[in-house]
Each structure stands twice: as C-alpha cells, then as structure tokens.
Amino acid sequence: QVTLEESGPVLVKPTETLTLTCSVSGFSLSNARMGVSWIRQPPGKALEWLAHIFSNTEKSYSTSLKSRLTISKDTSKSQVVLTMTNMDPGDTGTYYCARIRGFCSGTSCYPSDLDFWGQGTLVTVSS
Amino acid sequence: EIVLTQSPGTLSLSPGERATLSCRASQSVSSSFLAWYQQKPGQAPSLLIYGASSRATGIPDRFSGSGSGTDFTLTISRLEPEDFAVYYCQHYGTSRTFGQGTKVEIK
Numbered sequence: 001q002v003t004l005e006e007s008g009p010v011l012v013k014p015t016e017t018l019t020l021t022c023s024v025s026g027f028s029l030s031n032a033r034m035g036v037s038w039i040r041q042p043p044g045k046a047l048e049w050l051a052h053i054f055s056n057t058e059k060s061y062s063t064s065l066k067s068r069l070t071i072s073k074d075t076s077k078s079q080v081v082l083t084m085t086n087m088d089p090g091d092t093g094t095y096y097c098a099r100i101r102g103f104c105s106g107t108s109c110y111p112s113d114l115d116f117w118g119q120g121t122l123v124t125v126s127s
Numbered sequence: 128e129i130v131l132t133q134s135p136g137t138l139s140l141s142p143g144e145r146a147t148l149s150c151r152a153s154q155s156v157s158s159s160f161l162a163w164y165q166q167k168p169g170q171a172p173s174l175l176i177y178g179a180s181s182r183a184t185g186i187p188d189r190f191s192g193s194g195s196g197t198d199f200t201l202t203i204s205r206l207e208p209e210d211f212a213v214y215y216c217q218h219y220g221t222s223r224t225f226g227q228g229t230k231v232e233i234k
Binding site: 037039046047048049052060062063096098100101103110111112113114115116117118119120 | 128159160162164166170171172173174177178183215217219223224225226227228
C-alpha cells in the first residue's frame with residue numbers, strides 16, 4: 001500500500017525558511033522508475049507544481065521559484081525534504097507531495113504522472 | 128514554457144448528463160505525459176487519466192480521455208453525484224504545468 005504524508009510547520013513568519021518533509025511507504029525512493037513531486041495550492045486557487053526528485057538523481061524546480069527551492073531525499077528514512085526560503089504571505093497554501101510514476105521506453109524512464117498523493121499540509125505565512 | 132488552458136472554467140450540469148472538458152496546450156505535447164486529476168472539496172487531487180487516454184486503477188469507465196498534439200478532452204459520459212468536483216489537466220514534460228482547472232457543478 002503506497003502512502004505519502006507531509007509534515008512541517010503550520011505557521012511561518014515572512015522571510016523565514018520553510019522545511020517540509022514527505023514520508024513515504026509502499027515504494028522505495030531508490031526505484032529508478034519513480035520519484036516524488038511537491039505541489040502547492042493557494043486557498044481557492046489552482047495547483048502549482050514546485051519541484052521533483054526522480055529516478056535517483058534527477059532534480060527539477062519550477063522556473064519561477066527555482067532560486068528559493070531545494071529538494072533532497074534520504075532513502076534510508078524514506079523521506080523527501082523540500083525547503084523554501086524567504087517565505088511571503090503569498091506562499092500561503094496547502095502543500096502536497098505526490099509519487100511520480102515514470103514512463104519507460106527501453107532503458108530510459110521519464111516522469112509521467114502523479115499516481116499517489118499525500119493529504120496535504122496547510123502552511124500559513126503571517127507575522 | 129508550455130501553458131495549459133482549460134475550458135470552460137465552470138460547467139453546470141445535472142446528474143446523468145454528459146460532461147466534456149477541454150485542455151489546450153500552447154504548443155504540441157506528447158500524449159504520453161498528459162494526465163487528468165480530480166479534486167473534491169477538502170481533499171487532495173487524485174489521478175484519473177494518464178497517457179491522455181488510460182484510466183488509472185479503479186477509475187470507472189464513464190471517464191474517458193482523448194486527444195493529441197495541443198487539444199485534449201476529458202469526457203464523463205453520465206455524471207454521478209460523486210463526480211461533481213474540480214478537474215485539472217497536467218503535462219509532465221519539460222514544463223510540468225497544471226491547467227487552471229474546470230469546476231463541474233450541479234445545475
């Protein structure tokens with residue numbers, strides 16, 4: 001059974017750094033055909049992709065947020081960590097992690113879709 | 128960067144009716160990386176369709192996806208009460224963007 005669970009602070013102050021952890025079970029972070037993505041959703045608004053770590057080594061970031069984001073993983077703990085610096089009230093929203101499923105052709109795999117999601121964690125940025 | 132535009136923004140229909148949702152990409156994309164998600168109020172999104180036309184595990188066959196190039200469609204053949212939700216398309220290629228969503232509401 002695949003599960004993902006986000007954890008982190010519910011409230012951060014402007015200019016602080018947010019650290020979120022995604023704890024996964026039911027699959028291995030060392031699986032080259034899979035990965036973990038972070039997505040956020042401001043209240044009442046659409047989904048926004050933030051970053052992913054895929055196929056052991058590939059890391060990718062949203063172009064608009066790249067300078068503020070860092071993604072990493074600890075395979076032994078089955079955790080993926082996202083940090084976002086210089087938080088602003090506009091960063092308030094629900095943050096989700098999701099498993100990436102790869103589309104594989106021959107010996108190459110590419111991130112394809114998000115087949116399992118965590119329940120999300122609401123982060124509020126306010127002084 | 129590829130932009131996905133979903134239409135309409137809101138679809139007001141009655142149970143039993145057919146729903147047709149559109150997702151248009153700003154440039155041609157690979158169907159292999161086009162997915163649709165359903166999000167109910169207060170819940171995380173869930174995968175409905177991947178590879179433009181393949182149903183995810185457990186998804187009933189009243190949901191179908193089609194399209195290629197720049198135009199993709201999600202069709203719900205007969206709306207059930209549990210289908211009223213927001214639907215997002217996503218292309219997980221180089222841009223990994225989501226569309227802005229289509230809300231299917233009860234008329």
